[in-house]
Amino acid sequence: MKASKGEIDSEDEGSVDFGSGFDCPMWDGVFNYAACIAGATMTACDELCRGLADIVINWTGEWHHAHRDKASGYCYVNDIVLGILVLRKKFDRILYIDLDVHHGDGVQEAFETTKRVFTLSFHQYEPGFYPGSGGCEDCGFATGKGYAVNFPFKSGITGSQFVTYFKRITTLIIKTYKPQVCVIQCGGDVIAGDPLGGSNLYPKDLIECIQIVMQHNLPLILLGGGGYNFANTSRYWTEITAAVCQQELSDDIPDENDFFLEFGPDYTIQIEKRRMEDFNTEEYLDGCVNKIEENLKKYDVGSF
Numbered sequence: 001m002k003a004s005k006g007e008i009d010s011e012d013e014g015s016v017d018f019g020s021g022f023d024c025p026m027w028d029g030v031f032n033y034a035a036c037i038a039g040a041t042m043t044a045c046d047e048l049c050r051g052l053a054d055i056v057i058n059w060t061g062e063w064h065h066a067h068r069d070k071a072s073g074y075c076y077v078n079d080i081v082l083g084i085l086v087l088r089k090k091f092d093r094i095l096y097i098d099l100d101v102h103h104g105d106g107v108q109e110a111f112e113t114t115k116r117v118f119t120l121s122f123h124q125y126e127p128g129f130y131p132g133s134g135g136c137e138d139c140g141f142a143t144g145k146g147y148a149v150n151f152p153f154k155s156g157i158t159g160s161q162f163v164t165y166f167k168r169i170t171t172l173i174i175k176t177y178k179p180q181v182c183v184i185q186c187g188g189d190v191i192a193g194d195p196l197g198g199s200n201l202y203p204k205d206l207i208e209c210i211q212i213v214m215q216h217n218l219p220l221i222l223l224g225g226g227g228y229n230f231a232n233t234s235r236y237w238t239e240i241t242a243a244v245c246q247q248e249l250s251d252d253i254p255d256e257n258d259f260f261l262e263f264g265p266d267y268t269i270q271i272e273k274r275r276m277e278d279f280n281t282e283e284y285l286d287g288c289v290n291k292i293e294e295n296l297k298k299y300d301v302g303s304f
């Protein structure tokens with residue numbers, strides 16, 4: 001395919017090896033863009049290490065699919081991994097929670113042989129759904145065995161199901177692992193109406209999950225992630241920011257912004273409820289949790 005203006009030909013030598021092309025095209029300025037994203041997350045983690053804040057937010061980037069030497073799934077560099085490495089200078093037990101609708105494969109891969117970083121990913125998991133990894137039996141390797149947990153749900157999961165299982169799993173992990181700091185990836189593609197996702201979740205459900213973590217008074221970093229319904233992703237991240245800062249939001253979207261028309265037809269912060277078929281059964285979700293609980297015991301998580 002011929003590269004368009006400003007875009008480097010994705011069939012150039014080396015593009016296959018390094019993941020450039022397809023969903024990670026090369027373009028003039030991509031290095032500076034990736035460096036800014038990585039720098040923002042690393043700066044956020046550094047602020048927390050220096051005790052300058054209890055909670056730091058960076059809604060840009062959060063490229064959880066990028067691998068050590070390969071771009072993947074719209075992610076050019078894994079800023080989350082680089083940020084966690086900054087946190088490691090101060091903290092010995094780091095909990096990473098991934099709320100994006102896709103498995104946080106790049107972050108798990110980076111830390112799946114260590115006990116120092118516990119990765120916990122909640123994501124849709126069905127045949128053909130990207131990236132295809134993250135089943136509940138997938139729990140890390142070697143010395144890190146047991147220190148990766150995946151909760152793979154099917155499409156149509158509802159808020160009451162998600163919050164119930166999130167609370168059960170996350171509370172158990174925090175109690176068992178005793179993390180000193182927590183990083184949460186808040187991908188907006190988990191919100192109902194996302195063109196790439198398939199969940200029936202709304203900002204209030206995910207905010208309830210974040211507040212469950214906040215009750216443990218850990219230093220916290222909140223990061224963005226995917227989100228392909230841009231108006232809803234903006235609504236979601238705005239609502240999280242307000243909740244964390246304990247601010248009330250007006251229902252109406254302010255009209256003095258360049259993207260006002262994107263929020264039609266109702267121009268409010270609310271996301272329209274959708275009817276969706278739920279493919280999750282209690283039996284299936286309970287089976288996942290039972291496997292997770294069994295692994296936590298089997299690998300004696302938190303005993304180091």
Ligand SMILES: [Zn+2]
Nearest residue numbers: 100102189226
């Ligand atoms: Zn995603």
